[in-house]
Amino acid sequence: xxxxxxxxxxxxxxxxxxxxxxxxxxxxxxxxxxxxxxxxxxxxxxxxxxxxxxxxxxxxxxxxxxxxxxxxxxxxxxxxxxxxxxxxxxxxxxxxxxxxxxxxxxxxxxxxxxxxxxxxxxxxxxxxxxxxxxxxxxxxxxxxxxxxxxxxxxxxxxxxxxxxxxxxxxxxxxxxxxxxxxxxxxxxxxxxxxxxxxxxxxxxxxxxxxxxxxxxxxxxxxxxxxxxxxxxxxxxxxxxxxxxxxxxxxxxxxxxxxxxxxxxxxxxxxxxxxxxxxxxxxxxxxxxxxxxxxxxxxxxxxxxxxxxxxxxxxxxxxxxxxxxxxxxxxxxxxxxxxxxxxxxxxxxxxxxxxxxxxxxxxxxxxxxxxxxxxxxxxxxxxxxxxxxxxxxxxxxxxxxxxxxxxxx
Amino acid sequence: xxxxxxxxxxxxxxxxxxxxxxxxxxxxxxxxxxxxxxxxxxxxxxxxxxxxxxxxxxxxxxxxxxxxxxxxxxxxxxxxxxxxxxxxxxxxxxxxxxxxxxxxxxxxxxxxxxxxxxxxxxxxxxxxxxxxxxxxxxxxxxxxxxxxxxxxxxxxxxxxxxxxxxxxxxxxxxxxxxxxxxxxxxxxxxxxxxxxxxxxxxxxxxxxxxxxxxxxxxxxxxxxxxxxxxxxxxxxxxxxxxxxxxxxxxxxxxxxxxxxxxxxxxxxxxxxxxxxxxxxxxxxxxxxxxxxxxxxxxxxxxxxxxxxxx
Numbered sequence: 001x002x003x004x005x006x007x008x009x010x011x012x013x014x015x016x017x018x019x020x021x022x023x024x025x026x027x028x029x030x031x032x033x034x035x036x037x038x039x040x041x042x043x044x045x046x047x048x049x050x051x052x053x054x055x056x057x058x059x060x061x062x063x064x065x066x067x068x069x070x071x072x073x074x075x076x077x078x079x080x081x082x083x084x085x086x087x088x089x090x091x092x093x094x095x096x097x098x099x100x101x102x103x104x105x106x107x108x109x110x111x112x113x114x115x116x117x118x119x120x121x122x123x124x125x126x127x128x129x130x131x132x133x134x135x136x137x138x139x140x141x142x143x144x145x146x147x148x149x150x151x152x153x154x155x156x157x158x159x160x161x162x163x164x165x166x167x168x169x170x171x172x173x174x175x176x177x178x179x180x181x182x183x184x185x186x187x188x189x190x191x192x193x194x195x196x197x198x199x200x201x202x203x204x205x206x207x208x209x210x211x212x213x214x215x216x217x218x219x220x221x222x223x224x225x226x227x228x229x230x231x232x233x234x235x236x237x238x239x240x241x242x243x244x245x246x247x248x249x250x251x252x253x254x255x256x257x258x259x260x261x262x263x264x265x266x267x268x269x270x271x272x273x274x275x276x277x278x279x280x281x282x283x284x285x286x287x288x289x290x291x292x293x294x295x296x297x298x299x300x301x302x303x304x305x306x307x308x309x310x311x312x313x314x315x316x317x318x319x320x321x322x323x324x325x326x327x328x329x330x331x332x333x334x335x336x337x338x339x340x341x342x343x344x345x346x347x348x349x350x351x352x353x354x355x356x357x358x359x360x361x362x363x364x365x366x367x368x369x370x371x372x373x374x375x376x377x378x379x380x381x382x383x384x385x386x387x388x389x390x391x392x393x394x395x396x397x398x399x400x401x402x403x404x405x406x407x408x
Numbered sequence: 409x410x411x412x413x414x415x416x417x418x419x420x421x422x423x424x425x426x427x428x429x430x431x432x433x434x435x436x437x438x439x440x441x442x443x444x445x446x447x448x449x450x451x452x453x454x455x456x457x458x459x460x461x462x463x464x465x466x467x468x469x470x471x472x473x474x475x476x477x478x479x480x481x482x483x484x485x486x487x488x489x490x491x492x493x494x495x496x497x498x499x500x501x502x503x504x505x506x507x508x509x510x511x512x513x514x515x516x517x518x519x520x521x522x523x524x525x526x527x528x529x530x531x532x533x534x535x536x537x538x539x540x541x542x543x544x545x546x547x548x549x550x551x552x553x554x555x556x557x558x559x560x561x562x563x564x565x566x567x568x569x570x571x572x573x574x575x576x577x578x579x580x581x582x583x584x585x586x587x588x589x590x591x592x593x594x595x596x597x598x599x600x601x602x603x604x605x606x607x608x609x610x611x612x613x614x615x616x617x618x619x620x621x622x623x624x625x626x627x628x629x630x631x632x633x634x635x636x637x638x639x640x641x642x643x644x645x646x647x648x649x650x651x652x653x654x655x656x657x658x659x660x661x662x663x664x665x666x667x668x669x670x671x672x673x674x675x676x677x678x679x680x681x682x683x684x685x686x687x688x689x690x691x692x693x694x695x696x697x698x699x700x701x702x703x704x705x706x707x708x709x710x711x712x713x714x715x716x717x718x
Contacts, residue, residue, distance in 0.1 A: 002509035006498065013497035213497075222493035225459055226554075229487040230510035231479040 003237050007214050007244030014213040018206050025202030026259060029195045048075040049128040051097040060106030065164030069139050096123045097132045106160055142167045192264035193353050196277045199256050200284050200345050201322050205313040206252040207288035208295055211245050212305050215296020245289050253285040276352045276374055280345060283382045287341040290392035297396050316342045341388035348381035410435045410562055410593050416465035418451055425451040427617040433595055438588050440608030441597040444712055448617040449597040450490055453566050457487060483511055486560030488568045492551045494539050501526060501535040504553050511558035525557035528583050544571040552580060556587060563587060564595045581607050605704040615712045625704055632710040634702050635673035638680055642669050642694040649690060656682055
């Protein structure tokens, strides 16, 4: 009990630094998840590229139809038909694409003459311009099909208007897309998802710092020898320290969870995913404890400890996709990250986010079958994390034992 | 015997740190373990406390074999290590409470003991200070308080006053004497001769891992072939007189220089009277007379040699 009590008195000395890590984390998490709830690569938002359409074909319905069709997808910026002004618009990136429909284009098209083409001017290396090309091609190809294969009304006096109507009808068909990975029903990534992703960094840094600080204090050669002179067995001391590590890690986890409820409590509870996030982050707390134990066993000075905490916590977080989604990381980086426990934390985190409708069946209750299925889907990742923790503990204990024996 | 060490051998590779070292500590005594740097004092203490494995020999404390798991024995031992062993993250009071709490579980009892220890080492005004705010001497005193707060029957102090100022040292030595008066047996290692001479009831001189001499300070002084030294301030002493003094009983050597006669005796009694009788019989007048007994420092240097150590 004496060792256990002293443990937290020693932690008190590092409380300021631990609080600083928490403050930085909370600040980042709030900024990202509260101020920008829909941001991030996991969500989808249609953007409208600015383009200009110069229609020299007067009031031809086909040319007008094409312009109207493009206006549905892109933002049409009105510009006079002045080459100099148009060039300026491209240079200053006011538009990324200028499509010029030449005079007589509609008539030539209806007559089947292929020599008259739509002219374009684009910003160099613009990816959006390819998309505009695709849309124009799509419109004209569909119109060509109707023209060539006798769509109703093509030979009528108002053939162009009929053709445009038929093309617009065809092109109005669309496939609904739903983004499910880590996304809310409206396709945005919820704030709590960001929070629990970043939480692994904060948890790692805080637990590592607290645990390694106490380990260093108790492992100091003079104190260690002095403790060996007391009637308290090494086993009892080790158990007290282990209990201290556990309580500290759980306390760090609990504080971070508490803040997640403060900021996202309503959304988390409604999602039905809260308990999965809790299980995953608690599992990672075990990993953080193991890493803190390893750092504390090998590091001797405060500066080395600070370096180790920053390098391990930040390095592992960046490589494992804590700050950047794994989906946009290179395969070579991910191949390396597989050997880091945070990678599997994020895999579990993403798997939780991908559960359609969360772990609840409907929005009202958590069916036991759905819950066990949800847990089953992340169980392999949790087990891998626990495997990492066990391996780190074992290797550290083994090396420490060897070092102790070599000193006697 | 409170401590009984027999034929202890400890090797570090080819270096023999303890070479059949034996030691007996009797209940109620203050035993001084004297030796030059590297003589094996700390190694001996660490082996006695089972902090180090040894190659050969036996150690018994309170009549029981000493081992890393001899918790019953450890409960009654207080240790003040050579290097300050405190937590930098705990205050003075918390440090003493931590180490005291390893022996005494009752909080109320402990509170009283901590209070006593804080006052014993004169750190009452610094109880809420962290070690980094303390001077070197204060740190040493805190180290002592951590070792003796639980009032052990046996206190082992390994050079506890290194870096302590003379005032604090006297206070610490007085405190150790008080602990001894209250029944604690003390094993005290040091290379401060005057400290050991002033404090210890029995002294063991060791070097190169072996016990060279054991006894009270008088017994040790008697072991060396050297008695008192008498110095007389005297004018115009003739060479003939100097030669006659050299012939007096027990005289080992005589020097006369700058009106100062120095006579060293090998041993014996009434040497001063014999010398004064001789001076009177020769009608030689003198001014001042000094007589000095050999010090422990003389004994130490005689036994361990005067060669410088690393």
